[in-house]
Amino acid sequence: MKVLMLNGSCKPNGNTNRALLEVGAQLEKEGIEYEIYQIGGKPVRDCIGCGKCTESGCVFTDDGVNEFIAKAKAADGFVFGTPVYYAHPSGRILSFLDRAFYSGGGAFEFKPGASVTVARRGGNTASFDCLNKYFGIRQMPVAGSTYWNMAHGRVPGEAEMDEEGMRTMRNLARNLAWMMKCFEAGKNSGIALPDTESGEMTNFIR
Numbered sequence: 001m002k003v004l005m006l007n008g009s010c011k012p013n014g015n016t017n018r019a020l021l022e023v024g025a026q027l028e029k030e031g032i033e034y035e036i037y038q039i040g041g042k043p044v045r046d047c048i049g050c051g052k053c054t055e056s057g058c059v060f061t062d063d064g065v066n067e068f069i070a071k072a073k074a075a076d077g078f079v080f081g082t083p084v085y086y087a088h089p090s091g092r093i094l095s096f097l098d099r100a101f102y103s104g105g106g107a108f109e110f111k112p113g114a115s116v117t118v119a120r121r122g123g124n125t126a127s128f129d130c131l132n133k134y135f136g137i138r139q140m141p142v143a144g145s146t147y148w149n150m151a152h153g154r155v156p157g158e159a160e161m162d163e164e165g166m167r168t169m170r171n172l173a174r175n176l177a178w179m180m181k182c183f184e185a186g187k188n189s190g191i192a193l194p195d196t197e198s199g200e201m202t203n204f205i206r
């Protein structure tokens, strides 16, 4: 089984990456593979609501969104990590995930997820709430930890000194691995996915 992570910082070796590495190292101890997908520093487009999403994802092909969707199809769980910018997630991770979920949301359904945030000082819980909303709209169970999944640090690598933050990451990995193993055991014993009801979107209360 594999967890696909997303680093929403333009810094591939910054604090968000450090927190994700802590999750990943513990996942490996639990027998779960992981990969950190780096959004990087190149421009990331916003969703323009064109509604022309295709089988392979978004119509825009000049950034990593469609590649991420393809990887998501093969993954069994997710961790989305972001630095805190003005008390919210980075703009690039929101643009990236809006398009990934709008055009390729089926790749994430019924697979557990968790979000991780890193800040110098404030805005972690608001950013954590924001990222967790992607899970709720795609029938994704959310893994928790022994605190909200956050760490503190400013310059790259500083988050490693946040002992409780790093412990929270390791416990998150333990819980995510446990959930994934339970789901796998359920699938192997014949428990089917929920029979989701669909219907017309009402848009407003009539």
Ligand SMILES: Cc1cc2nc3c(=O)[nH]c(=O)nc-3n(C[C@H](O)[C@H](O)[C@H](O)COP(=O)(O)O)c2cc1C
Pocket: 009, 010, 011, 013, 014, 015, 016, 017, 082, 083, 084, 085, 086, 087, 088, 118, 119, 120, 121, 122, 123, 152, 153, 154, 155, 156, 157
């Ligand atoms: C544009 C910008 C806005 C930021 N806003 C906040 C903030 O609201 N609260 C905070 O505690 N830190 C803030 N920071 C600091 C970063 O969250 C912090 O340095 C974090 O460790 C960066 O993670 P990274 O190394 O993965 O990029 C901000 C940094 C930048 C560049």
